[in-house]
Amino acid sequence: MFTPEILMLLIGAAMAGGFVVGLAGFGGGPVVLGIWLLFLEPTVAAPALMLAGVFFLLPAIWPIRAGIRFKRILPFAIGAAVGLPIGTQLLITLTSEQIKLGAGMFLIVFAALRLFWFKEYILPLVGYRARIADSGIGALAGVICGTTALPGPVFSMWCGMRGWTKDEQRGVYQPLNYVVVVMSVASFASVGLITEKVITVSAWAVPGVVVGILLGTPLYKRMSDDIFRTVILVLLAAMGCFLIVTN
Numbered sequence: 270m271f272t273p274e275i276l277m278l279l280i281g282a283a284m285a286g287g288f289v290v291g292l293a294g295f296g297g298g299p300v301v302l303g304i305w306l307l308f309l310e311p312t313v314a315a316p317a318l319m320l321a322g323v324f325f326l327l328p329a330i331w332p333i334r335a336g337i338r339f340k341r342i343l344p345f346a347i348g349a350a351v352g353l354p355i356g357t358q359l360l361i362t363l364t365s366e367q368i369k370l371g372a373g374m375f376l377i378v379f380a381a382l383r384l385f386w387f388k389e390y391i392l393p394l395v396g397y398r399a400r401i402a403d404s405g406i407g408a409l410a411g412v413i414c415g416t417t418a419l420p421g422p423v424f425s426m427w428c429g430m431r432g433w434t435k436d437e438q439r440g441v442y443q444p445l446n447y448v449v450v451v452m453s454v455a456s457f458a459s460v461g462l463i464t465e466k467v468i469t470v471s472a473w474a475v476p477g478v479v480v481g482i483l484l485g486t487p488l489y490k491r492m493s494d495d496i497f498r499t500v501i502l503v504l505l506a507a508m509g510c511f512l513i514v515t516n
Contacts, residue, residue: 275308276473283474287325287481292488293501294333294439294446297478298421299372299508309470311368315360315416316457317470322450324471325478330447332486336440342448344400345424345441348407349414349449356415357456368416369512376509379426380502391432403427407445414449415456421446422508425501435497 271279282304286297298318305314330337360368394402410423424442433441457463492500 271473278304278308279470279473280477283321283477284481287478287483288485289481289504290326290478291482291485293485293497293504294421294425294443294489297481299376299512301474303369303508303511305470306369311360311364312462313464313466313470316454316462316464317467317474319414319450319453319457320463320467321471321474321478322447323454324475325482326443326447326450330443332490333436333439333443336434336436336438337444338437338440339444341403341441342444344403345407345410345445346448348404348409349411349445350407350452352408352411352413353415353449353452353456356412357453357460357462359412359416360462361460363416372413372422373509373512376422376505376512378509380506380509383426383429384499384502384506392430394431410445411449411452414453422505426505429498429501435492435494438497 282301285304286301288297289300290297301318302314305318309317392402406423406427413423421442424445425438428438428441431438454463457467489497
């Protein structure tokens with residue numbers, strides 16, 4: 270089905286994406302898709318990435334288990350369940366160029382605002398207002414995930430503005446990413462997008478991603494909260510540039 274050169278690109282992209290996940294807890298998707306979309310159609314690349322995520326994201330959650338708060342996760346998950354079907358329909362409609370350009374510009378603008386103008390800004394949200402806002406962000410992430418297979422950037426952006434420590438942030442958005450990945454696979458399957466080709470691509474990707482995660486996780490453990498925050502923003506900007514350059 271694939272030439273040796275394509276297989277090298279497929280597995281290499283998966284390994285690079287896994288390294289980013291091990292380092293930051295998210296962000297592997299843009300790295301992988303930026304390369305996969307060079308030789309795969311969006312309706313194969315996005316479902317394949319989500320299907321692979323069902324298997325490789327669980328080990329990445331273990332190192333940050335102490336920061337997991339299920340009450341924080343629930344509003345996001347409810348919102349994501351609403352947004353995912355909308356995003357899935359958009360995936361069928363939009364081209365890969367439109368998807369990559371839109372996602373790339375969004376990431377660059379947000380990262381620049383946080384790095385240079387609103388770096389210390391913390392959202393003053395408590396109680397039911399926080400839960401409503403979290404649900405809205407979950408819905409937005411669901412739409413974006415259904416379209417691009419990238420729930421992590423939205424969740425990480427939002428968690429970074431809540432004043433949580435690095436473990437608390439990852440304790441929210443990493444389990445959320447996994448929940449959304451599972452829901453995405455179900456949504457893709459419901460419209461017939463989990464094909465034999467998608468399963469094959471996922472099978473080739475999983476080992477590379479696992480190796481990448483094992484290489485990236487030790488670096489995460491050495492970072493302070495401030496360094497982690499800066500790394501996340503730089504990573505978001507880099508992902509945005511990568512998506513646009515490879516468009």
